Amino acid sequence: MAENKDFKDEIRKLIELQEFDTEIFDLTLQMEEIPEKMREMDESLEAKKSGIASAEEGLKQTQVAKNEKETEMQAKEENIQKHEAELYLIKNNKEYTALQSEIDSIKADVSLVEEEIINLLDEIEKSKAELEKEKKIFDEEKQTEEKEKSEMKVQEKEFSLRLEELKAKRVGSTNAIDPEILRQYERIRENRGRIALTVVNGNFCGECNMQLRPQIINEAQLKANIVFCENCGRILYDQD
Numbered sequence: 497m498a499e500n501k502d503f504k505d506e507i508r509k510l511i512e513l514q515e516f517d518t519e520i521f522d523l524t525l526q527m528e529e530i531p532e533k534m535r536e537m538d539e540s541l542e543a544k545k546s547g548i549a550s551a552e553e554g555l556k557q558t559q560v561a562k563n564e565k566e567t568e569m570q571a572k573e574e575n576i577q578k579h580e581a582e583l584y585l586i587k588n589n590k591e592y593t594a595l596q597s598e599i600d601s602i603k604a605d606v607s608l609v610e611e612e613i614i615n616l617l618d619e620i621e622k623s624k625a626e627l628e629k630e631k632k633i634f635d636e637e638k639q640t641e642e643k644e645k646s647e648m649k650v651q652e653k654e655f656s657l658r659l660e661e662l663k664a665k666r667v668g669s670t671n672a673i674d675p676e677i678l679r680q681y682e683r684i685r686e687n688r689g690r691i692a693l694t695v696v697n698g699n700f701c702g703e704c705n706m707q708l709r710p711q712i713i714n715e716a717q718l719k720a721n722i723v724f725c726e727n728c729g730r731i732l733y734d735q736d
């Protein structure tokens with residue numbers, strides 16, 4: 497009877513230890529995810545930033561193209577003025593007609609260049625508006641990210657404090673457990689990760705959900721000995 501009572505106590509201590517370990521496991525996982533999440537946020541922001549930079553570069557090139565077209569148009573207009581002045585000096589009819597037709601041809605070119613400039617101006621206006629919108633979105637996202645990151649850092653700090661607390665409690669808990677039982681518990685935890693100890697849930701293992709033999713359930717109810725799930729190998733306990 498005394499042995500039975502002692503073992504009940506060991507199970508109670510194991511349940512407590514498993515509670516600490518579950519929380520430690522989950523917190524550790526959550527903490528490991530934080531830097532990864534931050535890195536992903538930075539990368540996504542960086543990609544948007546380079547998207548804006550390349551849009552700015554595109555805008556700059558369009559502006560350069562527009563300036564070149566304006567220079568080209570100016571040169572053509574000067575050429576027209578020059579030729580128009582020359583017209584007055586020409587006495588020969590044939591030469592006059594030839595020069596007039598050249599002037600007309602340059603004027604036609606000017607119209608084309610003018611149209612190109614208008615299109616480029618349109619493009620510049622659209623690009624500027626688009627860029628403005630993108631920059632606004634970027635600024636908003638950056639602000640949101642900074643806020644989220646600072647919240648994450650606070651959370652990280654809280655997690656880390658809680659972890660320290662749990663680890664200290666865990667030491668106290670393991671010191672109180674029978675070393676042989678503890679050794680078995682630790683071995684299962686090494687293999688199975690989060691859960692080494694689980695409840696008998698009806699006729700099933702509370703963790704792997706496999707049906708348990710009546711004898712196993714019986715032994716778990718007796719609480720005289722350590723009982724394992726025959727499928728997942730975890731320690732079973734009966735919840736009274």
Ligand SMILES: [Zn+2]
Pocket residue numbers: 701702703704705706725726727728729730
């Ligand atoms: Zn199991």
